[in-house]
Amino acid sequence: MIKTAAPRTLGVAPSEARLRFDAELQKAGGGPRRRLLFVDDEPAFELSFPCGTCPLLFRRLESGREKLSLESMQERLTGALDDPDDAGVIDAFGALLPEGEYLPLLLSVEPKLITPGREGDYFSEEQVASWGIDQFWGLPQYPHTPYYRTFETAVDSDAHLYEFVVPMVPPAWNDRQRVEEYLMLTAEGAVPTAVAVSTLDVCQPALDLQDDLSVHWGLTHFLLDGHHKLEAAAAAGRTVRLLSLLALGESLSGAAHQARLPALRAQPRSTRATGSSNGAGAA
Template sequence: MLIEWGEPRGLGVPESTARLNFTEERREAANRPGRRVLALDGDPAFELSFWCGTCPLLFRRLDGSRQTFSMESERESPTGAPAAPAGTEDRIDEGLVDRFGALLPAGTYVPVLLSVEPRLVVPGREGDYFSDEQVATWGVDQFWGLPEYPHTPYYRTFETPVDASAHFYEFVVPMVPPPWNERERVEQYVERMGRGTVPAAVAVSTLDVCEPGSGSPADHYRHWGLTHFLLDGHHRLEAAATAGRPVRLLSLLALDAGLSGSEEHARLPGLRARPRADRVPSTD
């Protein structure tokens, strides 16, 4: 559910001092662009969809994705249990926008507040976008003979048709995989959610629009991928997926960093305000 869609604004710090950067990796050949990556403290943390826009949608975890930006330790009660996270109201928390915006490279961002019910997906298993919807459109990798592999479990939160030739998919990608989470803390959040607590999480997000360039795939259409890279709230997302409960997600959507333009950005609020479709139907 879309709660609030903010106005575009300038956020971030100079690229040289930003802890997170959307950038191009060093080129392997002079006539070929380097990989498009999300870097953390200068180290590639995720490989993103390739620049061409005709390659498959991608968020592949790399060696640099080893830490979160969690504020949970600042919100513990005297007993050591997680206190109620801030920012659970039905409005954008400007304090969180400023705090997490300071981690990002200078650019134009849209603060978005969502209510999501995350579903944890393990690559190669039931519900995996890369083994299912993506293969239906692009087929398997022609060299490896396998689907793309993101090297991390991730969360699916929303799908809807865009129009007859495009579908919208939303993902929440943890900076560290859920098995790294502390079991006791996850269980504490599960218990609190059972009593009605709706915790909050924060992410920086990109919109990539990708479409096969040629060939005759079984299900040819454009894939709109709204990918939220989770900065704060790793235990809360896993707990919500375990309990089947919602969380508030504050997204800082980086308009300058995705494979998309102003026309796609203008359509996002309307798309995200639609009811959730559990599965986008095939166009066959």
């Protein structure tokens, strides 16, 4: 955590926003409606199901092919952004978002690129320890995209915060020349700034499902700008700034959870040793 600002109303009417959170249209005889992140009216990501006991999820869909970058902001964001209440930057990106309450957070992150199913994959490791594998597929949840892990810390004895940065398109689609440019900038000491819209989903496994019943707080940042910056930082083992616009009304968490987030994000990083938990945790 570098700084935080007070929640503020941002965005435009949902019909005018390039990005919006919504549920899919109900089909006759279909199952429960999925919670989705839409980009240009196309479903881009399936998100955690709001049942209270379902596992954390961000799953890229086939129609998720668009970034939401504003080219006019590139030069400004490459330099040092020191104020999470910078009206010019926030309002510019707010024009992409649906109207709502957002909490600006300016974070320092050192991203680690994760390939699903390989070492460090949250869905194959920590989530399996709490929820087990998917009962239908017999496999862990699969996000259908590489993603970045950046931070985690204890909430309390039975709850843990996990942070992710999710690119709108796979890093393999990034322009190689621009990644190299950011590698050179970071080698010279520059700390680029990326921008994301974020959710805080608090998910708790059902009782007696697994030995580890810890509550998972998932802070998930969907990149609006900074795809090349994050890849370069991950490759070089360096930090970037991340201006997070936390969508308070679109998160599966309450005001009490959200009020604790700045202090939790300012804690030292700590990993969780998965194992038996004596209680269901504090949701």
